[in-house]
Amino acid sequence: MSEVLSNNEILAEPADTTSPQHEESGGWSLKSYLPAVIPIVGALLMVWLRLQLGGDRFIDDGALMMIALACYLTAATFHLTNLYAPSSMAQRIGLWTGCLGVFFNLSSWGVRWVAAYDRELQIFQAQGKSAADMEWAFRFIPFANLYDLSLAFAFGAGITTMVISGRKNFRFIGAVSLPLAALILVLARFIGNDFINLPPVLDSYWRPIHVGIASLSYGVALVCFAAAVIYLLKVGTKPEAMAVWAAIFGLGVFATVSRFSVFTTGIYTSSTFMQGSRMALPLRADVPYVGLLIVVSGVLLLGVIGLFVKYLFQHDERARTWGHWLLKLSLVTQACAIVALVSQVKSMTNVVSKINPNQYPHFGAWLAEQQGMTAEQVRAIDPSRFVAASQEFITERGSSLVLSLNANPVELSALITAFAATLFVVFFSFRTDVLRKALPSAEKLDSLMYKTASVAFAGLAMLLVTGAIWANESWGRYWGWDSKETGAFVAWLTYGGFLHARIARGLTGKRSAYFAVVAFLLVIFTYLGVSYLLPGLHSYA
Numbered sequence: 001m002s003e004v005l006s007n008n009e010i011l012a013e014p015a016d017t018t019s020p021q022h023e024e025s026g027g028w029s030l031k032s033y034l035p036a037v038i039p040i041v042g043a044l045l046m047v048w049l050r051l052q053l054g055g056d057r058f059i060d061d062g063a064l065m066m067i068a069l070a071c072y073l074t075a076a077t078f079h080l081t082n083l084y085a086p087s088s089m090a091q092r093i094g095l096w097t098g099c100l101g102v103f104f105n106l107s108s109w110g111v112r113w114v115a116a117y118d119r120e121l122q123i124f125q126a127q128g129k130s131a132a133d134m135e136w137a138f139r140f141i142p143f144a145n146l147y148d149l150s151l152a153f154a155f156g157a158g159i160t161t162m163v164i165s166g167r168k169n170f171r172f173i174g175a176v177s178l179p180l181a182a183l184i185l186v187l188a189r190f191i192g193n194d195f196i197n198l199p200p201v202l203d204s205y206w207r208p209i210h211v212g213i214a215s216l217s218y219g220v221a222l223v224c225f226a227a228a229v230i231y232l233l234k235v236g237t238k239p240e241a242m243a244v245w246a247a248i249f250g251l252g253v254f255a256t257v258s259r260f261s262v263f264t265t266g267i268y269t270s271s272t273f274m275q276g277s278r279m280a281l282p283l284r285a286d287v288p289y290v291g292l293l294i295v296v297s298g299v300l301l302l303g304v305i306g307l308f309v310k311y312l313f314q315h316d317e318r319a320r321t322w323g324h325w326l327l328k329l330s331l332v333t334q335a336c337a338i339v340a341l342v343s344q345v346k347s348m349t350n351v352v353s354k355i356n357p358n359q360y361p362h363f364g365a366w367l368a369e370q371q372g373m374t375a376e377q378v379r380a381i382d383p384s385r386f387v388a389a390s391q392e393f394i395t396e397r398g399s400s401l402v403l404s405l406n407a408n409p410v411e412l413s414a415l416i417t418a419f420a421a422t423l424f425v426v427f428f429s430f431r432t433d434v435l436r437k438a439l440p441s442a443e444k445l446d447s448l449m450y451k452t453a454s455v456a457f458a459g460l461a462m463l464l465v466t467g468a469i470w471a472n473e474s475w476g477r478y479w480g481w482d483s484k485e486t487g488a489f490v491a492w493l494t495y496g497g498f499l500h501a502r503i504a505r506g507l508t509g510k511r512s513a514y515f516a517v518v519a520f521l522l523v524i525f526t527y528l529g530v531s532y533l534l535p536g537l538h539s540y541a
Contacts, residue, residue: 029174033096036159039103043354044104045109055118062122062193064108065151065185072158072182079175082430083438095165100176102158105185109142119195125379143211146528150188152212153527156219157181159454161503164223169440170448176226176424181219183417186233187528190409191496194278206470213466214488217459218523221495224452227400227518228513232384234436235289235510239429240308240320243327246425247301249306250334250418253433254298257411259284260289263298267291268341271407272351282366287344294415296431301331301457324429326514331426341412345403352398360390367393410528446508449516456519457495463488487526494519 050058078094083088117140124134142148158181165171198207232242258268268291269284307323310316348354364386368378405412429452430436467485468478479485496517501507507515 001526005060020400031497033163035099035165036162039106039159039162043106043110044102046107047114050111050114055115058111061108061112061115061151064104064111065188065193068101068104068108068154069182069185071097071104072154072185073180075101075180076176076178079178080427083172083175083435089401091168091171091217093172094174098158098165098178098320099162100153101178102162104157105151105158105181106437109148109155112142112148112151113140115193116142126519135284139205140206141212143208143215144198145191147188147191147193149215149527150184150191150212152215153222154181154184154188156158156216157184157222158219158380159216160220160223164448172230172439173226173352173448176229177223179420179424180222181228183413183420186416187409187413190405191410192278192406192409202471202474204473206466206473208460210463210466210470213459214463217456217463219374220452220459221491221523223430223455224449224456224516227449227452228516228520229451230439231513232510233428233432234439234445236436237433237444237510238312239425240323242426242428243323244305244308244312247304247327248328249421250301250330251298253414253418254294254301257294257415260296262291265291266295268294269356270341270345270403272355272401273407274397274401278406281363281401283355283359283363283401285348285351285401285403285539286356287341287348287354290337290344291343293333293340297330297333297337299327299524300333304330327422327429328426328444331419331422334415334422338412338415338419341415342405345407348403351401351403352394355394355401360387363385363393366387398524443528446512449513450502452500453495453516453519456523457499460488460492460495460523464492474480484526487522491526493524494522 075094075098078090078097082090082094117134118139122128143152157177161174161177165174166272229242230484233239255263259272262268268287269282270287272283272285273280274455303326304323307319307326311320311323361383364383365378365381367389368381368386369375436463469489471480471485472478498512498519501515502512
């Protein structure tokens with residue numbers, strides 16, 4: 001396919017409803033929207049049942065979310081299987097299992113909405129107030145924290161996939177988009193579904209409008225990213241080149257976990273909690289074997305990069321063979337690291353024995369600040385007193401220290417995402433020619449990427465506008481260069497650059513796909529980076 005098309009060709013393709021290509025893909029009809037409509041109608045019925053039966057006799061939102069996660073993974077498996085061994089049954093099972101995933105995903109969010117209302121009603125009644133004084137429609141919509149947003153983000157990706165999957169030739173998109181939606185639900189699982197109370201300044205009807213637009217826009221951007229990755233594979237991008245970028249991503253994840261210390265110490269540490277509390281203490285416990293496994297995975301990925309770069313530039317087949325072996329070994333060690341981390345965090349009992357005493361001075365200073373001392377007073381105290389205070393705390397309350405998977409859900413999810421990226425490359429490396437033949441034409445993939453990028457651009461524009469209105473209502477200004485505001489603005493500009501280059505310059509092909517990939521990475525940084533990595537007004541989430 002040519003890298004550059006005329007502007008008329010680009011603009012004409014989306015509206016071409018009579019071409020042979022359009023007929024081949026089945027066309028858009030009312031029937032093609034059923035995979036998207038059915039889960040929405042079903043979720044509304046589920047919420048109605050929850051209202052009728054009450055919370056004590058109904059499945060909770062956390063269980064519904066886990067069922068959605070299982071459905072997304074099952075659907076993706078069948079979609080991927082169908083690419084390698086085409087089967088109408090596998091295709092139908094993948095489609096309708098994905099439909100079930102969207103149903104349970106949206107039902108989880110809707111049931112959580114009702115639960116939030118019930119929780120607030122109990123508080124009102126305990127204060128002697130009447131239920132008639134409560135606002136129902138908007139105030140209790142679950143958009144208060146990253147768990148709520150993750151549910152809606154995954155739904156946005158799932159429903160966009162179902163809209164596109166109404167045409168048979170585009171059902172393949174679920175093989176990439178649905179596992180990514182599942183990863184978002186994994187993040188939600190680790191965050192936990194506890195309700196939080198928003199600061200009164202943020203209690204506005206613009207909150208559900210703004211955050212709802214954000215989640216749906218992010219979902220469309222995810223599907224655009226999936227289309228871009230598949231397009232790159234279709235037009236001949238070698239899996240080895242993809243492996244290099246996946247390895248660089250994995251190394252970036254490994255370098256940043258455990259407070260950027262794994263590669264320098266070989267040790268992975270996890271935050272500690274007091275039993276029954278959700279506030280992490282500035283004491284971190286060593287988790288055996290995890291750091292070593294991550295370091296080994298990193299070394300293997302470095303070998304993958306070196307060998308595949310040699311193959312790509314020198315066509316060294318021996319380097320290619322060894323590179324694939326190292327890639328698979330890295331996949332195994334990453335899986336072992338994740339299993340070791342999860343199993344030990346859930347089972348470790350003697351947490352105190354895994355805490356390095358070198359942390360005592362810092363922890364003692366933190367204890368002093370919790371008791372009301374100012375930073376100046378803390379600096380004036382001899383560090384030995386902080387060590388003594390820490391030792392006293394450990395003696396008296398050390399038995400109550402526990403580890404939790406909620407300590408840093410973004411960190412654990414990043415490790416799982418790095419594993420998933422490696423797994424995808426391994427899949428793409430298997431019978432790549434068969435996989436390419438099973439995909440639609442490059443022109444159709446390019447058109448799909450363009451359409452989803454256009455919707456994502458419009459959604460992010462609405463996100464910025466509604467966010468500015470909400471900010472003015474809450475803080476008295478439309479724009480303050482907050483870290484999340486800036487990240488969303490940069491992501492929107494990137495999609496704008498994508499569309500400008502395509503319409504004005506006729507940019508298509510690989511360069512266009514790279515644009516879409518970079519834009520989505522910026523969206524993900526906006527989604528996660530602010531809440532856990534950067535300070536700002538949005539860190540409450």
